[in-house]
Amino acid sequence: MDKKSLIDINTDLLSEYNEIKVLNPDTWEIGEYLNLKYDMNAAIAFSKLYFPDFIEKDGCIILGHRYNEQVFKQWQDYFNGDVKAIESMCNSYEVMDYFQNNRPVTESLDFYNQVIDELAKTLKKSWEINCQILFPDKKIVVEVYDEYDATRITLYQDK
Structure with missing residues (x-):
């Protein structure tokens, strides 16, 4: 398996991420974290942070x-x-x-x-x-x- 990504993030900086991962080591990943912490409105708003208007x-x-x-x-x-x-x-x-x-x-x-x-x-x-x-x-x-x-x-x- 060859993983490619434009960015890497330090998940140790995400509140509660690793604590929950310990409980769900085989299924816990960033998608589940986002689902737990945020909603679609936040996701849409964040898109303008990363893809701003110029x-x-x-x-x-x-x-x-x-x-x-x-x-x-x-x-x-x-x-x-x-x-x-x-x-x-x-x-x-x-x-x-x-x-x-x-x-x-x-x-x-x-x-x-x-x-x-x-x-x-x-x-x-x-x-x-x-x-x-x-x-x-x-x-x-x-x-x-x-x-x-x-x-x-x-x-x-x-x-």
Whole structure:
């Protein structure tokens, strides 16, 4: 058997995943976990996280959920039209903010940071694939970086 995948995830970071797997070692896998923890509405919403909309404006590519006309114009003026700098700032987002309202208070900060890094790794791969398909003629970099003790993600064109 030859297993292929675009991403690997650390299931040790999923709450209760391994505890339930011990009880069902032959049948427990990610599909059962998703069925236990989420519903179809969550699945549909998550699809836009991994397959986001992109806005093309004045040569820039901006994540749809990050686009704000006023902010875009401010960065455009500040960076004198430098596409890479504008995109980098407009697309920058703190990964924790996707789910900041749902952090279990009992989790240690170290464990939570591991979870954030795992999500960032997966988002990076997903967005890279999206950009390769949607913009095959452009070299778009998806970057995960730490700034002020926060894991951030952004994307920009590398010309």
